[in-house]
Amino acid sequence: MSDNDGKKTLGLRGGPRSGQVKQSFSHGRTKNVVVETKRKRVVVPKPGAGKGAGGAAHAGDPSKRPAGISDAEMERRLKALQLAKSREVEEAKQRADEEKRREEERQRRREEIEAKEREEREREEAARRKAEEDERQRLEAEEAKQRAAEKPAPQQPEEPAAAAAAPEAPRGGPKPAPRKERETREERPARGKARDDAGRRAGKLTLNQALTGGEGGRQRSLAAMKRKQERARQKAMGGSMEREKVVRDVQVPETIVVSELANRMAERVADVVKALMKMGMMVTQNQPIDADTAELIVEEFGHKVVRVSAADVEQVIETAEDKPEDLVARPPVITIMGHVDHGKTSLLDAIRNAKVVAGEAGGITQHIGAYQVQTDSGTTLTFLDTPGHAAFTSMRARGAQVTDIVVLVVAADDSVMPQTIEAINHAKAAGVPMIVAINKMDKPAADANKVRAELLQYEVVVEAMSGEVQDVEVSAHTGQGLDELLEAIALQAEILELKANPSRAAQGAVIEAQLDVGRGPVATVLVQNGTLKQGDIFVVGEQWGKVRALIDDKGERVSEAGPSVPVEVLGLNGTPEAGDVLNVVETEAQAREIAEYRHNAAKEKRAAAGAATTLEQLMAKAKEDENVAELPVLVKADVQGSAEAIVQAMEKIGNEEVRVRVLHAGVGAITETDIGLAEASGAPVFGFNVRANAPARNAANQKGVEIRYYSVIYDLVDDVKAAASGLLSAEIREKFIGYAEIKEVFKVSGVGKVAGCLVTEGVARRSAGVRLLRDNVVVHEGTLKTLKRFKDEVAEVQSGQECGMAFENYDDIRPGDVIEIFEREEVERTLA
Incomplete structure (x- = not known):
């Protein structure tokens, strides 16, 4: 061991460290695994390396600077590094401030929520205490009432006496607690509310229950309490007293809306709808019903029916005559x-x-x-x-x-x-x-x-x-x-x-009307009676409205207009016609109803066939009405001599009861002016060898003015005389079926002149009679010799088609002439 003293083991400094990890698997199996953990290399700078803000030494010592980098580049890199570090510090500071603000906001919100919850708990606690106090007072009142009702009992032991003092519990309900227990219950928190004498289940007292009276339900309304007191009072007086039924006179027009019918009867709409459903009519309150059904409903509810016609809606604008003292000069x-x-x-x-x-x-x-x-x-x-x-x-x-x-x-x-x-x-x-x-x-x-x-x-x-x-x-x-x-x-x-009453509801006439782009329908009205004021509701012809503004003849806004004053009226729902009468009414409903009735009546009049004012009807009216002693007529002839002759003949017709009055006699074609005068006077127009131009025919059809054409004066005079005397025999009446215009005239050998025509109106028939008109003056009357379409003879030619026509024994035809096709029929005259 001594040989190894002072020697190092061969290997890398700071190399990986080995170790074992035990892995566990399913079914109790395990396995040891050898793992290596690498150390992170830590570079420790040498002394003096961090000098000069982490690299100033390198800037001053070229030997320690990376190769290929100049002093200026090194200086720029150092400045960039310093700037990045300062930016990181600033961002970190901003993040810290933002986090601080967020934390303060979260803290403030928590405090607000806690304050609200604390206030809610205090309100619930106050409501709970109030409910407990009310319950306690109610129980004490019941106990006092019970004690007053009980008779004095003999002296008994303390526990039975306490039991006798408690009120008797109802069948199936819990027994009330003793007095001492009730007193202690006021001190401890309420765990729930006991059911009342009806045996209701105990439940948790909520804020809604406490605020609505502590009984777990809504409070009765003031009307319900009054009804309850009324029933109690009637019961105390000896039985319920039925309220007397008010029988009303209900006006029933031809059609009426269900809600309006209920309003006129002063009944509930739901009851009226229910009655209609029992009759098998599934309707809503906004649907109309007819007069018969409405009459059944009114009788079922016990009211009286007053049947009115649609024309009665205009009775609201009929006013009484003005008193002489109310009239002033105009x-x-x-x-x-x-x-x-x-x-x-x-x-x-x-x-x-x-x-x-x-x-x-x-x-x-x-x-x-x-x-x-x-x-x-x-x-x-x-x-x-x-x-x-x-x-x-x-x-x-x-x-x-x-x-x-x-x-x-x-x-x-x-x-x-x-x-x-x-x-x-x-x-x-x-x-x-x-x-x-x-x-x-x-x-x-x-x-x-x-x-x-x-x-x-x-x-x-x-x-x-x-x-x-x-x-x-x-x-x-x-x-x-x-x-x-x-x-x-x-x-x-x-x-x-000339006098008028300025104090009554206004009445006037429309001079002219127009649809202004910026102001809507505008009518120039001449006030004839009363005073028209801003805000008045009015009906004019088939339109109605409310006066939004009044403008006088100087272009200035005024608040009112008296008799004979012309003003522009703004506020209409549509454009009226010149001559329509303006009447002020009380309500918008009346104005709307009158305007709707007039619109429907005008539409029916325009759509009705044979609505023209015939000569027979005029004479019948003259006979029925003793005040009508004149028959007005208009005469237009081809020459002045014929017109004078007809007028002289008309003046000789008549007796003590009726006479003929010629409103106007002129020369030339019948024009729109003649139709307008005839409509204003209710007179027919007689044409002698002249015809009405297209605008006049259209105006006559729209306004219901009858035009009669004659070619013999005696026929005209005889018709008027027969009508006036009442001796009306069968007449030959002409029915116009078409018009054709001659485009070109051809000469055909064996036939003569043939007119190449275009049927412009109605139909041309071979069997019908024809007249040749030149400048609306009759130049020939007869029959057709031929009627061809292409090369074939046809019975009739429809409007818009071309055809060829030739007259019987007449050849003076020219391009531009008009051929009038008509049929004659016998009609029995009657004076109804």
Whole structure:
């Protein structure tokens, strides 16, 4: 052993150390495994190696620096190392601060949760103590009541006496604890709550039970307590007293919603639905039912039925007559009418510029269609700017008689023209006083006396001719006679004594209406009676709404508008038509119901076949109503002589009960203006050798105006005479079945001239009668010689197809002529 002294074992310094590990396996098997553990090599720097921030010595000693690295590179590496170390230190500091903040936040949240839990426990403890106190007081009250009810018992030992003092336990329930035990129970924590006298199971007292009364359920409502007290009071008075049934008069329209029916009966909706289900009708509260079913329901609930028709909804807008003391004077409403280019617009502009104060926000807004001016004497006048006669007649046809005075403008150089005559007829039919304004007096060719003389032919006798119609010579260009015209209007208004009641619900007429992009439906309304205010609920025609804003003729917002004041109304749910009457109602439900009824009635009227106003129906109405003594008619003929002859023949028809009144007789085709006048007056239109153009036919179909065509004056007169006398025999009535337009005319040998036609409307039949129309005037009436489609003879040709036609014994056909196809049928005349 001595030989080895001072010698080292051959091997690597710090090499792996060996050892054994015992591994265990299943079924008790084991195995020893030899393992080696390698030591981690630790490099210990030599003394002086860490000098100069871990490497400054290497920078100063080139012999100890890695090969190929310069001083600058070494310096850069050292700076980068220092920067990385400082960044690591800063990041470590930030992480420590963030962790500290998170720990503080977690601590704060724990404290908040503990505080909430502590408050919850305190509230539960307080509620528990309150419940125990209430329970204790209830038990003591029951004991006191029990002791008062028991009779005095003989003296017994202490234990039986204590048992007798305790209240008797109900059957099947636990016995109450002695007094001493109950007293100690107040001191120790509650482990649960015993069931009450009904034998309820013990359960844990919760916060909800404590807050709702300590009985484990909801408290009764105040209404339930009142009902309980009422039942107890009635029971104490000797039996229940049934509340008396209130029998109501229930109005039942043709259809009614279930919820509305229940509301009118003052019954619960659920009860009404249940009654309907018993009848086999599975409906909800928002579904409508018919009047018969509603009547059964009303009778079942013990009420009285009042059957009303759908038209009764409009009774809410019918008001009583105004008292004379409530009426105050109102401004007149003037409409200016006349022929085209006779100076209507110029006259309006002259009046406006002369009487409107300059600088008023641009003057009058042009689109409102109505404005007010004031005369020198202080009289206020309302002018309506209604171009043409369509608006005038449509207003009158809808019952809006808005115009008080008509100013007829006649040019002094043109004198009376066709539209002047139409304006005269419109004014007479409306029964409105007229003032003649002879315009353009500044022109050299002006002749006022000629105008006055020609007006005599149309029963317009001016004051200069010893008549009653005022006439004023004016010039819109120079301003001559404008003041005289305004004074004449004011004088006529004073004679009329126009009055209205501004204190009632407003009523007015729509002058015009439009759909504005930014403001929605906007209607220009002329208030006729009452005062229209912002917020009023109204119905106008088939529309309804609530006044959102009122704008006057100067473009300024106002809060209300009185009689004869034109305003723009905003707040409609749809665009009404000119002439519709505006009425203010109380509720939105009434307005909606009236508008819906009017919409349905108008739709049924348009859809109903044969809704035209026939001559027989007019005569029957005239016979039934003793007040109707005139039959109005319109006549249009091809020449002036025929028109005059027809008018003279009509004037001779009649007796003491009825007579024929010709509203208007003119020359030329039947136009939309004639249809509008006929609709406003409820009159038929007679055409003698003329036809209605396409717009007039469409208007007549829509408005229900009857148009009759004749080619013999005596036939026309005989029909009217037979209708007036009531001797109505079978008549030959024509049924128009189609129209065809001639595109080209061909000459065919053996046949003559053949028209190449296009059927534009209806159908062309070989057996039907035909008329040849040239510029809407009948030039030939007869039958067809041939009707061909391509090369084949056909019985009929449908609309949109081409065909060839040849007339029997007539060859004067030209391209552009129109062929009217009709059939004749015999109809028995009756006056119902």
